[in-house]
Amino acid sequence: MTSTVVYNNELRTVCTHLKSGSAFETDAPTDNNGKGERFSPTDLMATSLATCMLTVMGIKSRNTMGFDLTGMKTEVLKIMKADPRRVGGIEITFHIPEHLINADEKTKTILINTAMNCPVFKSIHPDIEVKVNWGDWG
Secondary structure (H helix, E strand, C coil), X not given: CCEEEEECCCCEEEEEECCCCCEEEEECCXXXXXXXXXXXXXXXXXXXXXXXXXXHHHHHHHHHHCCCCCCCEEEEEEEEECCCCEEEEEEEEEECXXXXXXXXXXXXXXXXXXXXXXXXXXXXCCCCEEEEECHHHC
């Protein structure tokens, strides 16, 4: 098993990673009867794409390219659709740290291709429109 999820009343859950014991809570969003005080399940879905992209880029850069991505940041926008209520789109904007803005084209291409082929990206249903803005890497 990977994790446990326990419903904790008031539309909240507690999620625990079994190997580490690390835990976090989720909350229903305000537009769906919740308080919106924590990540919602659909927020986590959209955010997991960005974390996966950054993680595989970090593995690639550290293990085979000889540098790290410290300071690379993303902003995530989740777009909901109605009827049925679902995630209809995810927009991710990358902010490239100063020390990587002028990376050569080969390095950029390798990292972008690595990110676009991460496991979460490959798991997203084709009906979900994903847009990625690479910021200073254009």
